[in-house]
Amino acid sequence: MWAKLKHWIEVRIGLEELVNRHLRSYRTPRGANFLNTLGFVALIAFIVQVITGIMLLLYYLPHPDHAFQSVQRITNEIPYGWLFRLIHNIGSNIIIAVIIIHLVHVFFRVSYKRPREVTWITGCLMFFLVLLTSITGQLLPWHQTGFWQTTVTSTIPAFLPFIGEGISSYMRGGEFVTGITLSRYFSFHVVILPVIISALIGLHVLLIRRQGISTSPALEPENSNIAKTEFSCEEHRQGQPCFPHFSLKRLFMVMIYFVVLFFIMTFMPNLFLPPEANMPANPLMTPETIRPAWYFLAPYQLIKTIPNDLLGISLLALFTIIFTFWPFFDAKEEERNIRKRPALMGVVLVLLALWACFTVWGMY
Amino acid sequence: MKRIILLQTVVLLILFIAGYSLAGTRETFERHFMLSPWSIAKGETSACIQCHTSDNMDPEMHAIVREWKDSWHAKNNISCHDCHGGAPEDASMSMMHQRGFKGTPEDIDIPEFCGTCHIAILGNYLNSGHGKTFNDTAEGPSCVSCHGSHDIQQASMDIINEKLCSQCHTYDRAKEMKQALFFVENKLSNVRENLGRLQLAGIDVGDQEKSFFRTHAEFRALFHSIDVEAVRLKSSDYTKQLEVIEGDISRAFEQLAFRRNFSAYLFLIFIGLSIVVFLLSKSYESK
Numbered sequence: 001m002w003a004k005l006k007h008w009i010e011v012r013i014g015l016e017e018l019v020n021r022h023l024r025s026y027r028t029p030r031g032a033n034f035l036n037t038l039g040f041v042a043l044i045a046f047i048v049q050v051i052t053g054i055m056l057l058l059y060y061l062p063h064p065d066h067a068f069q070s071v072q073r074i075t076n077e078i079p080y081g082w083l084f085r086l087i088h089n090i091g092s093n094i095i096i097a098v099i100i101i102h103l104v105h106v107f108f109r110v111s112y113k114r115p116r117e118v119t120w121i122t123g124c125l126m127f128f129l130v131l132l133t134s135i136t137g138q139l140l141p142w143h144q145t146g147f148w149q150t151t152v153t154s155t156i157p158a159f160l161p162f163i164g165e166g167i168s169s170y171m172r173g174g175e176f177v178t179g180i181t182l183s184r185y186f187s188f189h190v191v192i193l194p195v196i197i198s199a200l201i202g203l204h205v206l207l208i209r210r211q212g213i214s215t216s217p218a219l220e221p222e223n224s225n226i227a228k229t230e231f232s233c234e235e236h237r238q239g240q241p242c243f244p245h246f247s248l249k250r251l252f253m254v255m256i257y258f259v260v261l262f263f264i265m266t267f268m269p270n271l272f273l274p275p276e277a278n279m280p281a282n283p284l285m286t287p288e289t290i291r292p293a294w295y296f297l298a299p300y301q302l303i304k305t306i307p308n309d310l311l312g313i314s315l316l317a318l319f320t321i322i323f324t325f326w327p328f329f330d331a332k333e334e335e336r337n338i339r340k341r342p343a344l345m346g347v348v349l350v351l352l353a354l355w356a357c358f359t360v361w362g363m364y
Numbered sequence: 365m366k367r368i369i370l371l372q373t374v375v376l377l378i379l380f381i382a383g384y385s386l387a388g389t390r391e392t393f394e395r396h397f398m399l400s401p402w403s404i405a406k407g408e409t410s411a412c413i414q415c416h417t418s419d420n421m422d423p424e425m426h427a428i429v430r431e432w433k434d435s436w437h438a439k440n441n442i443s444c445h446d447c448h449g450g451a452p453e454d455a456s457m458s459m460m461h462q463r464g465f466k467g468t469p470e471d472i473d474i475p476e477f478c479g480t481c482h483i484a485i486l487g488n489y490l491n492s493g494h495g496k497t498f499n500d501t502a503e504g505p506s507c508v509s510c511h512g513s514h515d516i517q518q519a520s521m522d523i524i525n526e527k528l529c530s531q532c533h534t535y536d537r538a539k540e541m542k543q544a545l546f547f548v549e550n551k552l553s554n555v556r557e558n559l560g561r562l563q564l565a566g567i568d569v570g571d572q573e574k575s576f577f578r579t580h581a582e583f584r585a586l587f588h589s590i591d592v593e594a595v596r597l598k599s600s601d602y603t604k605q606l607e608v609i610e611g612d613i614s615r616a617f618e619q620l621a622f623r624r625n626f627s628a629y630l631f632l633i634f635i636g637l638s639i640v641v642f643l644l645s646k647s648y649e650s651k
Contacts, residue, residue, distance in 0.1 A: 255641055
């Protein structure tokens with residue numbers, strides 16, 4: 001029966017040839033480790049968000065009078081609705097952590113260099129869009145935390161001269177957070193941003209497939225004599241086949257992703273749902289502390305610390321631009337092994353330490 | 365060719381009709397939903413608060429706002445105009461009697477003033493020893509004697525204390541009342557605490573809170589009759605009502621336990637799977 005079914009599929013799509021060409025013959029670099037799989041884990045995390053998001057969308061009502069109640073109904077009345085809501089809530093934080101680690105890992109391996117500049121830029125853009133998806137998603141349950149976080153985050157762009165007020169006003173759809181804001185954020189969260197992210201994922205994966213997975217300069221030095229003026233795919237003939245070797249590493253890391261997810265869900269289910277997240281939005285009652293999500297604590301504290309708001313937000317904007325287009329700023333330097341570039345390594349480590357310090361500082 | 369023209373005409377007609385019908389819907393939608401006053405403006409533009417916190421006002425006027433902000437009323441969105449009337453959205457007309465402004469009530473009017481909202485309590489109070497004395501002498505205890513005015517806090521058994529009650533009479537009878545209230549009050553306090561815990565855990569306790577509020581309000585209204593016997597007689601009814609809520613609370617805690625166990629089950633499954641995949645991965649690497 002199984003053989004017949006396999007043959008039926010084989011005749012129609014040539015599955016065997018497809019697997020051979022794209023998985024068995026496709027080779028990964030020698031020494032590719034578990035950290036190399038983080039991009040794939042982020043992809044799976046995104047798919048999990050999409051699936052759970054669709055489940056929530058079936059019952060969610062994007063209206064100020066009904067949004068909170070509909071989320072309460074999902075959590076308490078719909079069978080296993082709590083499971084989907086918690087996976088979506090905790091997963092949205094894990095995906096950001098995974099992308100951050102992935103970006104730091106890629107940066108330390110200096111894998112962004114020619115010809116992978118566009119791969120790096122699409123990765124950065126996806127990271128910013130995932131953050132934006134997270135911001136827009138916070139308002140949807142229409143609880144106190146989301147309402148006031150949105151009030152604060154939508155005020156931040158207003159510090160920019162000339163265009164700032166316009167951006168803030170566009171984000172809110174007016175002067176204050178209203179039903180228009182909810183409607184706008186809902187559209188961005190469930191359609192516009194996921195579609196753009198999906199398109200960027202497609203481009204990112206296509207580039208990786210065409211160029212080959214980047215090598216570790218320490219384990220498999222690239223042949224620097226080859227002038228990269230023409231297209232060439234790194235075939236990694238000495239490396240391992242993608243299937244089953246690298247695929248199992250990927251699968252292991254995906255399992256770890258779920259282990260972390262369910263660990264948080266079991267022992268700290270309200271880690272990302274503070275007490276105010278269980279109270280309906282009340283525009284008349286400001287919570288005692290309005291704190292952004294953990295991944296925004298560093299920029300939030302930076303803006304709070306720098307006495308001039310314009311300077312603070314300009315610094316952030318400048319940092320974001322340099323970070324996104326770093327491959328072009330770093331184009332002249334040929335060396336790919338970061339251990340041989342102490343200045344760059346030092347700056348990155350200091351920036352990471354500062355980011356961690358500002359995050360911890362922002363909690364208090 | 366004719367078919368294509370016909371098809372195009374039908375599509376255009378459908379689009380035109382859909383657009384025409386949606387235009388009206390959109391207007392209604394904008395009027396009733398998009399522009400509804402879901403904004404922080406409501407609180408910020410209260411003329412009462414703006415004026416009472418301005419530099420031109422005496423410090424004691426500032427204290428009124430400060431006390432109100434920490435009060436149980438403020439926590440429940442009861443603002444100045446809810447008691448004193450007026451038009452908080454319009455500074456120039458905010459204290460006009462034509463706009464319903466009542467101002468500060470005379471002492472004798474205080475029970476009616478508070479009773480505008482606390483209707484059941486007013487009835488029991490007026491028929492009680494406290495209310496009758498107040499009506500006869502205009503000096504007996506009114507609402508503010510026990511609860512204060514702007515700094516009103518959530519009422520509790522602590523209000524019945526020797527210091528406060530012995531200002532007018534001996535504490536014996538008040539003590540007897542406190543003992544009669546004790547069992548139901550204790551239950552009320554436990555139920556409130558558990559409802560709070562469930563709400564923090566993300567459980568929807570809206571119906572239970574409504575039921576609790578009703579029982580709580582009725583019991584508190586009964587207390588204002590200052591009739592110890594009536595309180596004792598009705599206590600079993602309130603206990604039954606609270607036990608129904610306690611049943612719901614117990615089921616909600618069971619649901620929370622189920623969620624934790626289910627998550628733990630998934631957690632263990634994925635730990636097992638990750639170990640299997642890791643070993644499989646290592647075995648392929650060694651080949």
